[in-house]
Amino acid sequence: MKVNVKVQRFNPEKDKKPSWQSFAVECEPGDRVLDLLNHIKWYMDSTLTYRRSCAHGICGSDAMLINGRNRLACKILVKDLTKDGGTITVEPIRGLKVERDLLVDMEPFFDAYRAVMPFFINDDPAPAGERLQSVEDRAIFDEGTKCILCACCTTSCPIFWVNGRYLGPASIVQAHRFIFDSRDKGSDQRLKVLNQNTGVWRCRTAYNCTEACPREIPITELIEEVKRAVLYQKV
Amino acid sequence: MHHRYDVLVVGAGGAGLMASLYAAKSKNVSVAVISKLYPTRSHTGAAQGGVGAALGNVNEDHWEWHMFDTIKGGDYLTDQDAAEIFSKDVIEAVYELEHMGLPFSRLPNGKIAQRKFGGHTKEYGKSAVERACYAVDRTGHMILQTLYQQNVKAGTTFYNEFQVLDLIIEDSVCKGVIALELSSGEIHTFHAKSVILATGGYGRVFKITSNALSLTGDLMSIYYRKGLPLEDLEFYQFHPTGLAKLGILITEGARGEGGILRNDSGERFMERYAPTIKDLAPRDMVSRSIYREIREGRGVGKEKDAIMLDLTHLPKDIIESRLPDITDFARTYLGVDPVKELVPIQPTAHYAMGGVPTTIDGEALASEDGTLVRGLYAAGEVACVSLHGANRLGTNSLGDLIVFGRRAGLAAAKYAQKAEFETLPNNPEAYSKGLIERLRNGSGTDNVAKIRKELQDSMMMNVGIFRNGKDMEAQVQIVKELQARYKNVSVTDPTARYNTELVEALELGFLLDIAEAMTASALNRKESRGAHDREDFTERNDTEWLKHTMAYRDFNNPGNVILKYKPVVLKGETLHFVPKPRVY
Numbered sequence: 089m090k091v092n093v094k095v096q097r098f099n100p101e102k103d104k105k106p107s108w109q110s111f112a113v114e115c116e117p118g119d120r121v122l123d124l125l126n127h128i129k130w131y132m133d134s135t136l137t138y139r140r141s142c143a144h145g146i147c148g149s150d151a152m153l154i155n156g157r158n159r160l161a162c163k164i165l166v167k168d169l170t171k172d173g174g175t176i177t178v179e180p181i182r183g184l185k186v187e188r189d190l191l192v193d194m195e196p197f198f199d200a201y202r203a204v205m206p207f208f209i210n211d212d213p214a215p216a217g218e219r220l221q222s223v224e225d226r227a228i229f230d231e232g233t234k235c236i237l238c239a240c241c242t243t244s245c246p247i248f249w250v251n252g253r254y255l256g257p258a259s260i261v262q263a264h265r266f267i268f269d270s271r272d273k274g275s276d277q278r279l280k281v282l283n284q285n286t287g288v289w290r291c292r293t294a295y296n297c298t299e300a301c302p303r304e305i306p307i308t309e310l311i312e313e314v315k316r317a318v319l320y321q322k323v
Numbered sequence: 324m325h326h327r328y329d330v331l332v333v334g335a336g337g338a339g340l341m342a343s344l345y346a347a348k349s350k351n352v353s354v355a356v357i358s359k360l361y362p363t364r365s366h367t368g369a370a371q372g373g374v375g376a377a378l379g380n381v382n383e384d385h386w387e388w389h390m391f392d393t394i395k396g397g398d399y400l401t402d403q404d405a406a407e408i409f410s411k412d413v414i415e416a417v418y419e420l421e422h423m424g425l426p427f428s429r430l431p432n433g434k435i436a437q438r439k440f441g442g443h444t445k446e447y448g449k450s451a452v453e454r455a456c457y458a459v460d461r462t463g464h465m466i467l468q469t470l471y472q473q474n475v476k477a478g479t480t481f482y483n484e485f486q487v488l489d490l491i492i493e494d495s496v497c498k499g500v501i502a503l504e505l506s507s508g509e510i511h512t513f514h515a516k517s518v519i520l521a522t523g524g525y526g527r528v529f530k531i532t533s534n535a536l537s538l539t540g541d542l543m544s545i546y547y548r549k550g551l552p553l554e555d556l557e558f559y560q561f562h563p564t565g566l567a568k569l570g571i572l573i574t575e576g577a578r579g580e581g582g583i584l585r586n587d588s589g590e591r592f593m594e595r596y597a598p599t600i601k602d603l604a605p606r607d608m609v610s611r612s613i614y615r616e617i618r619e620g621r622g623v624g625k626e627k628d629a630i631m632l633d634l635t636h637l638p639k640d641i642i643e644s645r646l647p648d649i650t651d652f653a654r655t656y657l658g659v660d661p662v663k664e665l666v667p668i669q670p671t672a673h674y675a676m677g678g679v680p681t682t683i684d685g686e687a688l689a690s691e692d693g694t695l696v697r698g699l700y701a702a703g704e705v706a707c708v709s710l711h712g713a714n715r716l717g718t719n720s721l722g723d724l725i726v727f728g729r730r731a732g733l734a735a736a737k738y739a740q741k742a743e744f745e746t747l748p749n750n751p752e753a754y755s756k757g758l759i760e761r762l763r764n765g766s767g768t769d770n771v772a773k774i775r776k777e778l779q780d781s782m783m784m785n786v787g788i789f790r791n792g793k794d795m796e797a798q799v800q801i802v803k804e805l806q807a808r809y810k811n812v813s814v815t816d817p818t819a820r821y822n823t824e825l826v827e828a829l830e831l832g833f834l835l836d837i838a839e840a841m842t843a844s845a846l847n848r849k850e851s852r853g854a855h856d857r858e859d860f861t862e863r864n865d866t867e868w869l870k871h872t873m874a875y876r877d878f879n880n881p882g883n884v885i886l887k888y889k890p891v892v893l894k895g896e897t898l899h900f901v902p903k904p905r906v907y
Contacts, residue, residue, distance in 0.1 A: 100816050118656070130772030134824040135816040139364075141535040144571045144652060146464060161653060180661060187506065188821045194361065206528035208424020217378075218421040220433030233426050233458070238365050250622060265426075272424065289405040 089172035094122050095125050095136065096179040098186050100282025107187070109133075110175075117167035121176065122155055125161060125190075132162030137192035145302060152190050156301040157239040167251040181243035199235060199238050200255045204281055213216050216286040224273045225270040232265030232310060234303040241297035246286070247290050254290040255282070257297035265309045267317055283318045291315070324504075324511045328480075329517035329739035331417070331500060333542060334355040336365035337463070337721065339661075340470035340522030340701025341728030342685075342735065343479050346519070348734035351680050353467045356621035357482040357502055357513065359537060359826075360616065362471045366523055366535045367724065370463020371648065372576030374454030374725070375443060375718035376417040379409065380434045381453035386410040388445055391900055393719060396442040396605045397676075398853035398863065399902035400555070400871070400891055405683050405710045407895030408730075417456050420725065425469040428645070438645075439579040442716040448907070455718045459576050460648045466721055485511065486826050488755035490699070492549050493745060495689050497699035498745045505826065508819030510752050510759075518740040519731050520679060520687070520701040521544070525837045529672035530776075530783040533565055535570040538568040542705055546679050547840055551875060552873035553698065553885070554707040555677035560629060560715055561788050563609040565671025567629040569656055573649050573668060577634060578643055583824075584613065584667065585631045586621040597907040604907045605692045607714040607854045610670040614788050624667055631665035638717065674715055677844075678707040680873065682722040685731025686745050691873045691889035698738060698745075699756055700795040702731035709891075711873060713853020733878065744875035745808055762828050767811030771828050772810065774805050778831075778838060784854035786842050791858040795846040802838045803882040809835055840874040843875020843884035847870060865902050 093113050105242040109129050122140055129136045138161070139149040145163035153159055155177055157268055169176050186194040210219075235258065241255035242248050263282055267275045282288045288311060297307040330346040332339045335358035347354045355521075358365070377384040379756045388409035394401045396525040421427060421435060428436040437453040445452040458465040472781075482502070488510070489501040500513040522542040526534025547553050563584070566571040584602050586592050595614040597604035604612075612631045622628050634642055639662050642650055646661075653666045679701040680688040685708070702708075703724050710723055778801075785798035809832060816824040850864040853855050870888040877883040893899060 099818055103818065117349045120656075129824075131770070134814075135818065137821050137823050141360055141364050142366065142369055144369075144569075145655070146369055146461075146648070147360075147366070149360070149364050149537065188818070190854070191821055197633055198361070202475055205476075206474040208469075214418075214422040216418075218418055218427070218435050221429050223429050223431060226429045229426070230459070233468075234461070236368070236464070237361075266424070267425070269424065289673075305585055 089118060089144060091124070091166060091170055092175040093128065094175055094177045095189070097233065099188055099190055115166055117165070119165050119166045120165065122150055122161040122177070122180065124166070126177070137188040146236055148236035149207060151181050151238040151240045153181055158244045160238060160240070164300050167193070180233050181239060182244045183249045193248045197242060197250060198257070200259045201237065201262060203255060205261045205265065205278050206262040208266060208272055210272055221270055229265050229268040231305045232261045234246045234305050235261050236303060236304065239321070240300040242298040242303055244300035246294055246296065250289065251287045255286050257311060260288055260311050260314055261305060261307055264314050267314065279318050279321060282314060288315045288318055324509060325514065326355070326511060327514045328353045328355045328743065329516045330519065330735050332355045332519045332521060332765060333500060333708055334358060334521035334522060334523060335362035335481065336523055336703060337367035337466050337470060337724035339519070339727035340474055342519045342521055342732035343701060343730045344477060345469065345471055345732030346736040347477050349740065350731065352736045352739050355480040356498070357487070358483045359484060359486050359600050361483050363467065365467055366538060368464045368467040369535065370535070370574060370721055371460045371574035372455035372579065373438065373440060373718045374417060374466070374721035375440060375454045375461050375716065376413045376456055376722065376751055377454060378414060378417065378435060378456065380430060381437045382445065384445065384454055387641060388447060388452070389896060390895065390898060391447050392443055392898050393716055394712070395448070396716040398905055399466060399712065399865070399869065400709065400852060401712030402709040402892035403899055404892045405708045407712050407898060408725050409722060410684055411773060414728045416722070416725040416729065420426065420466065420469060422799045425458065425465050425467050425475050438576060438718045439603060441575050441578070441603050441609065444600065448850060451600050455579060456575065457576060460646045463721060468815040469856055472796040476658035482833065486829065487545065488758060488829070489619055490545050491751050492696060492699070493748060494572050495694065496745055498699045498747055498752070501752055505821055508822060510755055512751050514744060514747055515736040516742045516744055517530060517698045517700060517733050519537050519685070520699070520705050521703045521728065524675040524703045524704040525834065526672045528782050528834050528838050528841070529787070530569040530779040531669065532672035533562055533570050535552045535673065539830035539833050541830065541833045543678055544836040547876055549875060550878065552680060552691070552875050553677060553840050554680035554873055555709065555844070555871050556841040557848050557872060558713045558853055559672065559841070560606055560674040560676060560854050561610040561672035562670040563606055563613055563670050564632055565650060566656055567624060567667035567669050570671035571652050571656060571674070572671065573632060573666065573887045574646070575650070577632060577646055577649060580641060581637050583633045584609070585633050586616045587623050587627070588621065588715040592616050593629055600907045605714055610788055610892070611856060626652070628644055629667040629669050631728060632668045633665050634661045635665065663755070669841065672824040674720060675704055675717055676707070676711040676713065679707050681706045681708045683708060683730070684734040685727055686734060693866055698742065699745060700731040700735045713855060718826055734752060758829070758853060759825065760815045762812065762825060765811070765813030769808045769811040771812055774808055775834065776829050778805050778834060783839055786845055789856055789858055790845055792846065795842055799846065802835065802842060806839070806882060807825050839882060840884055843886060844872045844874045847886050859882065
């Protein structure tokens with residue numbers, strides 16, 4: 089089959105503003121959008137710029153706006169987007185500065201991640217073996233551990249578009265993963281950060297994040313759980 | 324730009340992040356990590372099934388059994404001193420990861436859950452044992468995340484998205500690293516007392532691979548370009564179960580949970596090849612068995628070139644709770660639901676047993692007689708401490724990262740505490756600038772992607788699972804021709820920032836070097852051992868070949884390789900296992 093791939097292009101070394109470029113690409117219905125981009129880069133226009141690495145949805149490099157929705161280019165197949173002769177549009181994720189074509193500046197995203205203290209805190213002496221944890225306690229925070237930090241959620245959030253200082257859904261998911269870990273003792277510090285005006289109260293429950301997550305994490309639900317934890321300052 | 328650090332870690336996967344944590348714990352040592360990706364994009368995150376350690380949480384287990392399995396799995400090419408340290412230390416290292424907050428799956432008694440994996444046995448081969456400590460089917464993801472989190476906590480300095488171009492090595496002393504900052508196109512000099520290489524493997528030399536697009540053997544190649552040896556490159560593991568055509572990994576944990584391989588008539592064919600542990604035989608044996616079935620016409624699919632992985636007899640909740648990610652992969656990429664349908668699989672290029680030769684402390688070896696490149700260390704897949712010998716057991720790569728990443732980090736820091744900064748050569752960036760100039764200003768028109776594809780197709784055909792002298796001789800010529808064509812490659816994109824065309828052209832140069840060394844190493848080893856299976860020399864030959872290959876570039880004869888050998892270490896500190904026929 090043949091599809092028309094319409095890509096947003098922007099090279100700050102020569103362009104004042106972004107423009108669109110179309111490529112007619114021969115492909116199979118089971119091809120990933122990443123395969124199309126690779127085909128364009130390798131055989132049609134070597135200047136096309138994007139991030140990619142694992143190509144199967146676990147490294148989070150190739151988050152982009154595909155047919156108007158945030159997705160991983162390696163996890164969405166052509167047949168799920170269009171038919172023979174159809175068009176697929178590809179743009180950079182929104183709310184982060186575009187460095188070149190589909191590649192954005194990830195630093196503000198990782199700054200927000202670091203702000204919530206996304207690491208295990210427990211200063212008690214460790215036992216000789218493992219710290220025990222029940223199957224049920226382990227299950228409470230399982231969803232958050234799936235996060236690959238691709239930024240699909242945060243960059244689909246209208247609040248984040250308006251106010252880039254909002255920590256955003258990805259950071260709150262990371263905080264949730266530790267707040268609800270029975271072994272962790274750093275929740276008070278994290279809840280203070282999340283109670284600031286850049287924290288959870290910015291969330292207006294738009295559900296965009298949950299819809300965008302390529303790992304199917306129920307993000308809005310996790311944010312609600314964090315809001316309740318902040319409200320009662322306990323887990 | 325010029326930077327100075329006592330310890331510089333190159334690569335931010337499991338081994339690099341473990342090394343940086345441990346180097347940073349040492350007193351008065353400044354540490355930085357450079358990576359061509361963001362650390363959380365590293366391929367450690369793709370590991371699924373588990374990390375092997377004899378915790379004995381489900382059934383009785385001992386480090387001695389793990390040591391034996393590792394050596395036997397490696398077809399006795401494993402250095403036994405490395406295997407002994409490893410199987411002891413990995414127990415403590417797993418507990419340590421748990422103390423760092425790693426969310427392992429749990430048993431009803433609250434302990435870390437463990438499951439079966441290929442080649443892991445009790446009582447020296449009697450039956451399978453639950454040794455793989457796992458976190459659902461994203462154990463590598465959890466290890467990578469946990470180690471990155473700990474580095475954030477420790478305040479480690481990261482230089483993300485820097486492509487390494489050169490190692491500064493003079494008179495067998497490593498003095499630093501030259502790298503290209505992708506965001507600006509600027510070349511940076513990192514002056515360091517010690518450098519730890521942790522950049523992973525080179526699966527992208529093959530057509531079908533589980534490896535990320537970024538795994539192009541960069542630092543192995545750079546090491547080789549310095550006239551230094553690469554060890555045991557002929558041993559490259561094919562994982563038995565990659566998703567058909569795509570090569571995306573389906574964890575061995577799927578068979579650990581009871582998954583069965585079936586041919587076109589539904590036969591459980593592994594019973595014929597490994598009667599004791601069947602589908603849980605080591606990877607080299609299962610991969611070969613699959614290909615034998617396909618070759619003898621018992622494959623499935625349009626081209627009868629795949630085999631089926633059957634999970635349908637397992638309870639739906641086991642599949643969805645313990646194997647959710649691979650279930651998602653099968654559904655997303657093949658439209659196949661493992662709960663109800665069989666999943667078509669093919670072996671996929673997966674793991675380099677060989678690499679930069681090191682001591683058990685991660686010190687890089689400059690030759691087969693044990694001389695060192697002072698100040699240079701390596702750990703993880705880029706390195707060859709020869710824990711894995713001729714074939715790595717499943718779960719031993721994650722164990723390798725944490726055990727030898729830690730040892731390399733400590734050793735590098737200890738060295739840096741005593742060493743002075745060595746004087747850099749005049750104009751240390753000259754080679755790197757020349758490399759880039761050549762690619763940017765070349766007048767050639769050959770296409771990087773076309774050469775890369777020809778390399779990947781031919782390596783898969785000629786130096787893949789089954790090998791013979793004739794095909795590999797042909798491959799030596801093919802690689803030479805591709806190298807000649809590579810000289811005519813030029814980068815057309817003039818942009819400085821994020822010039823990914825330039826990066827891909829550099830990576831192709833690295834892959835071609837690896838292919839050269841790998842093919843020559845494999846052609847010269849006239850026996851079958853572990854992952855190296857020759858149709859013209861079908862038996863293992865301990866009399867002549869119980870030794871490690873050391874491949875050096877022949878600078879006088881471009882495209883040729885000088886091969887030397889060193890003996891296998893056949894005893895550990897307290898135990899030794901005498902080579903025996905390898906049956907399961």
